[in-house]
Amino acid sequence: MEYNFSELEQKWQGKWNESKAYKVSNTSDKPKYYVLDMFPYPSGAGLHVGHPLGYIASDIFSRYKRLKGFNVLHPMGYDAFGLPAEQYAIEHGVHPAVSTEQNIANFRKQLDKIGFCYDWDREVLTCDPKYYKWTQWIFLQLFNSYFNPITQKATPITELVKAFETEGSTQIDGLRATVKSFSAEEWKAFTEKEQQDILMEFRLAFCGYGEVNWCEALGTVLANDEVVNGVSERGGHPVEKKRLRQWYLRITDYADRLLNDLQKLEWSDAMKEMQTNWIGKSTGAEIDFKVKTVDRQPLTDNEANVGSDLQLKVYTTRPDTIFGVDFMVVSPEHELVAGITSAAQQKTVEEYITYVKSRSERERQAEKKITGAFTGAYAINPFDGREIPIWISEYVLAGYGTGAIMAVPCGDERDFKFANHFNIPITNILGDAFNGTEPNATKDAKLTNSGFLNGVVLRDAIQIVVDKLEEMGIGKRKINYRMRDAAFSRQRYWGEPFPIVWKNGIAYPLSESELPLELPKVESYSPGPDGEGPLANIPEWFNRPPSPLNGDLGGKLETNTMPGYAGSSWYFLRYMDNNNDTEFASRQATDYWNQVDLYIGGTEHAVGHLLYSRLWTKVLYDLGHLGFDEPFKKLLNQGMITGSSRFVYRADFIHISRNIIADIYISHGHYSKMIHMGTLEALEYLHQVNPELKFGVSVLNEYSKISLNSIHVDVNIVDGLELDINKFKEWRNNEYSASFLILEDGKYICGVETEKMSKSKFNTVNPDDLVTKFGADTFRMYEMFLGPIEQSKPWDTKGIEGVHRFLKKLWRLFYDEQKGKVWNEAEPTADELKILHRTIKKIEDDTERFSFNTAVSAFMVCVNDLADIKCHKRAILEPILILLTPYAPHIAEELWHSLGNETFIIDAAFPQFEAKYVVESSKEYPVSINGKVRTNLNLPLDMAQAEVEAAVTSNETVQKWLEGKAPKKIIFVKGRMINVVI
RNA sequence: GCCCAGAUGGCGGAAUUGGUAGACGCAGCAGACUCAAAAUCUGCCGUUCGCAAGGAUGUGCAGGUUCGAUUCCUGUUCUGGGCACCA
Known part of the structure; x- marks a missing residue:
């Protein structure tokens, strides 16, 4: 009888399925164990060999635990909302619900072939209204709660309203720069809009403004990975920052708890470290500097800080270095910039801001080139009255701290380079510890050139300076977090609608009975007006007439949708009780299954999903809906199975008018040469290798720029390194059909890189054939x-x-x-x-x-x-x-x-x-001379040191190496090895 | 740029606490069985010097600690992941 794997595998998969061998009950005498895989997104490409890696590991562990006598919960489902399905809909006109359903069916078929022990009766789907009803419900919990600064817990916002009505703003004074103190009487006298605006500053899910990647040519907001070198990946159109109304989750209020509770988790140190760094807690001081402007432009009414008492607020972790501040750097989008720029610097500053607008945050931080512009204004050092020039530079980001830093070049690498580049004189406050050629970030030197601090060790000066600043009323201690509030809206169609109605600029939550607020069927997925999502095109959906059902609340539904991580932030709870119509999961079920005992997934979720899930769990815990406040007790990070990617290279010539002449694709050999060429040289080179290239000379001039971009192509349309040109032109719905390809030796040679196997990198290998x-x-x-x-x-x-x-x-x-x-x-x-x-x-x-x-x-x-x-x-x-x-x-x-x-x-x-x-009585010991193994010696395991030494020294090989001398020392590790030192 | 991880034969990797570097598998080479092939089985297999015995060398690179380092420390290079709208 032969090993007929395909027959017997099918047979047993059928039998397991029929007899529900993997069905799990919520009641059992056995101890429970919850094994969870990270939620897959059902991509159209189906499973690749990287996906099952973690699933196989979790399956092995689940089965192992079951053999060991546990009641094991091991469920699976799909994170079914997402950008790719919408993109597919735009390209092929197939509704995301349809393509998602097909993809899931395909995924399931593939998973089933591998023989997993999932309890499929517990399957969940984030795009199913029965599921997202509860996503919306949790959103309303967030919307209707605030982080109580006294109890450090999520608390119903009605409690805050009560506090405002009885004691005014005392509970929250100083927490938000935008909210001024008020009394109970003042609160009651506020209009509804004024009241709601204040409450919005505290809601855990709140509406604000944020910058997005706006592509005018495509009329849409782009994801970061759709933007390459400042232009859209598709078509190479320019992308700019645009300010849009956005929903956020106030994760910053939970920063301390998210940080401290990491201790409770059995996660790798690396993972904890990543989250710790992401949260980025630092202690320092906020300092207000008076600003002296010189011949500044007249201000318009709505520009900030109008008046004589202009102030620059900076955040620093090193207040001890205040006498070493030689310049200030303010983020280019800082509200003060327009108000302080001098007439002479106006043009320079405006040009610089235009440049920065075209840059992504990532590019700004990664840029090695030092850029910046002087505003013409000065900050005044409060201790010695020195005038400190105020600069703007892209490396200071608006969202972090106060968006302004005090630069101390003798103690900070980046400040030092900046000062050198712009010839800003450097003050030495470190004495001998600063040699003038490289900065020194020490806290242990004694201060010089530092007024009343001279001779004080920097470390000790921190407290002295902060005390003094507080005394003078121009600064205060401040704990800062690098983490920002989590953007929670997308200008897209395929996501959960927000259960929010807007009326007169006020956001009203829908009532629980109106959930789920279902996504309407649409014909078109094109963006709405003014960067709004596709839902803004459907007035019959978003217009809500007043009716008794909604408390006579008419208005306009929110047209943004929730991001991918909304549904995936709580799915592990739904598995526990996935058919519940009255709750997201019964308390009995969540109490029984409790935390996920083992969570398996990739590190790529380190700071996204894993942080958001922790937040949601904590909020649900605070509000009394859960009995535990951390979702994933043990985390196992599976490594990536990397694939081999292929690239084509697009040469974009950017004309001074910012029009782009694109759609020229150059073979890898040309790319590696052109990467070192200037624009005109590159153009000449291209004409030389391919005289058929028509465009160019007349359009391009010395002001044009070339930009070379590498673009992933599907490994399946590449044979080895050679691109199948016909398949390439048909690829992605003929997107590249009109492209001009510049070949080498009649072939288009692709670039290669080893990287994460991923649908977006087109480098996947399918497991079906192997099975x-x-x-x-x-x-x-x-x-x-x-x-x-x-x-x-x-x-x-x-x-x-x-x-x-x-x-x-x-x-x-x-x-x-x-x-x-x-x-x-x-x-x-x-x-x-x-x-x-x-x-x-x-x-x-x-x-x-x-x-x-x-x-x-x-x-x-x-x-x-x-x-x-x-x-x-x-x-x-x-x-x-x-x-x-x-x-x-x-x-x-x-x-x-x-x-x-x-x-x-x-x-x-x-x-x-x-x-x-398995007991052994003797051991074949390796015998080393000076650490190098020379022979082996079989000795009983219970032999004493003296006997061993005797046996060793009498050994022929050992004696040969000893050359008649006595050994200096014999090291004997029982059961391990023997080392003779000569 | 910042944060995290990794680097060992031709290849994937092993060495669990500082104690025989290369388990196991792939590929390769030689052989057995067979008309032949497949399947299966046996042996060899880091580099290098040597007929052999045996020696030298070897865990990205440069140092250090130790009787002994793939393992610990310092520095460094390269590769991969993440960096807030891919999920």
């Missing part, structure tokens, strides 16, 4: 065998044969091709029991520490050993099948039943390791 050819068990074990789960590794199909051979070899321990069944009931020998128990120990240990690759090789060693000694004994083989079940469930199930068992193998008990079978 068909080798079977699910082989595929599962091979994915695990590739390497440590936490490391990223390149995909290579070649080695899969080896794992397949191993399973065939295992099969042959049970069945011979000619003789048929070969297993027997004979008593096992000591050697056989040693192999078995050594394997039990190794598999148990390796599985517990998620070292699945070494577990697979332990199985191989075990089967090799048993085959060598021709062991076909049931007493040995049967327990091995149980060990193997988590890894290769189908073959284990088949052979288990062959042995005559009637129940599913997943309901068996994990074999018990017994140490007595």
Whole structure:
């Protein structure tokens, strides 16, 4: 009988399914264990071999835990809202709901083939109104709550209103720069709009303004990864920052709790560190500097800080260096800039701001080139009255701190370079610690040139300065967070609608009974007016007439939709009770399943999803809807399976008018040469290699710029490195059909890079073919065998044969091709029991520490050993099948039943390791001379040090190396090694 | 630029706490079985010197600590992930 994997895998998948072998109950005598995979987005490309890596690991662990006697929750579902489906709809006219459904069906088919033990009755879908009803409900919880600064907890906003009505603003005074103090009487006298505007400053889900990537030519907002080098990835159109009304989650209020509670989690230090850095807590001071303007332009009414008492507020972590401040740097979009710029600097400043507007935040931070402009105004040092020039530069971002920094070039790398570049004189406040050629960030030097601080150690000066500033009323201690509030709206169609009605500029929440607010069916996905989303094109949807149902509240529905992470911030709760119509999940269910015990997913979610889920859990906990305040107790980060990407290179010539002449694609060889060329040189080069290139000379001149962009192409339209030009022109709905390709030797050669396997990088490998050819068990074990789960590794199909051979070899321990069944009931020998128990120990240990690759090789060693000694004994083989079940469930199930068992193998008990079978009495010791192994010596394990030394020194090889001398020292580590020092 | 991780044979990787570097698998080479192929089995397989015995060298690079370092420390290079609208 042969190992017919495709037949037996199908058979058992069918039987498991029919008998609901993986159905999980919310009540059980067994201890619970919750294993969760990160929520997949069902992309049109289907599964690639990178996806199942984590799923196989979680499946192995779930099955292992079940064998160990746990009630294991192991669910799966889909993060089904998202940009790609909408983009697909724009390109192909297929409604996202339709394409998403197809994609999910496809995903499911692929997942099923791999033989996972998911309880599919618990499947959830974020785009299902039955699900997003509760996403909207949680949003309303956020909208209707604020972070109480006294209790440090989410609290219904009605409590804040009560506080305002009785004591005025005392509870929140000083928390928001935009909210001035008021009394209870004043509060009551405010108009509804005034009151609501104040409350909006405290709601955990709130509306504000934020900058987006606006592409005028496409009339839409672009995601960051749709913007490359300041132009849109598609078509190469210019992209600018645009200010739009946006929803946010006030995650900054939770910064401290999110930071402190990291201690409670069994996450890797790297992951905790990333979140810690993302939150970016720092302590320092906010300092107000008086500003002296020189001949500034007349101001218009709505410009900020009009009047004589202009002030610049900076945030610094080093107030001790205040005498070393040689210039100020303000973000170019800072509200003060327009008001302080001198007439002489007006043009320079405006030009610089235009330049900065075209730059993404990422580019601004990554830029090595030092740029900036002097505003012509000065800040006054409050201690010595020095006039400090105020500059603007792109490296200071508006959103962080106060959007302005005090620059101390003798103590800070970036400030030092800036000062040198613009010839700003540097004050040395560090004495000998500053040598004039490189800055020194020390806190341990004694201050010089620092007025009343001279001679004080910098570290100690921090307190002195802050005390003095507070005394003078021009500064205060301040804890700052790098983290910003989370943008929570998208100008898109395919997302959860906000249950919010706007009337007279006030946002009113819908009532719970009106949920779910369903997404309307639309014909077109084009953007609405003024950068609004597609929903703004459907007045029959967004116009809400007053009716008793909505409390006679007419108005206009919010036309933004929620972002991808809305649905994925709480999905792990829905699995616990996914059919509940009256609650997001019953308290009984969430209390039983509690935290996710093991969460498996990639590090790419380190600061996005994982932080948002923690926030949502904390808010639901604060409001009494949950009994735990951290969602994921243990986190296992699977490494990426990297793919091999292919690139084409687009040369954009940007005319001075900012029109772009694009659609020229150059082969890799040209690209590597042109990357070092100037614009005209590059153009000349192109004409030289391809005289057919018509455009150019007349349009371009010395003011034109060239920009070279690399663009991912589908690995499937590239053979090796050569692009299939016909397929390329048809690719993406003929998007590149009119492109002009500049070849080398008649071929278009693509660039290569190893990177994350991802649909957007078009470098994916599909698992289906592998499962068909080798079977699910082989595929599962091979994915695990590739390497440590936490490391990223390149995909290579070649080695899969080896794992397949191993399973065939295992099969042959049970069945011979000619003789048929070969297993027997004979008593096992000591050697056989040693192999078995050594394997039990190794598999148990390796599985517990998620070292699945070494577990697979332990199985191989075990089967090799048993085959060598021709062991076909049931007493040995049967327990091995149980060990193997988590890894290769189908073959284990088949052979288990062959042995005559009637129940599913997943309901068996994990074999018990017994140490007595593996004890050794002696050890083949390596004997080193000065750390280099020279010989081996077999000695009893219980031999004493003196006897060992005697045995070692009398050894022939050792004596040869000793050359008659006595050893200086003999190091003996029992059970490990012997080292003779000469 | 900032944050995080990684680097070991031709390739994926192993070495769990500082103790025999290269387990297991792929590829390769040689052989057995076969009319042949597939399948299976046996042996070899870091580099280098040597007929051999044996020696030298070797875990990105440069140092350091140690009887002993892939493992710990300092510096450095390269690669991958993230950087707030991909999910």
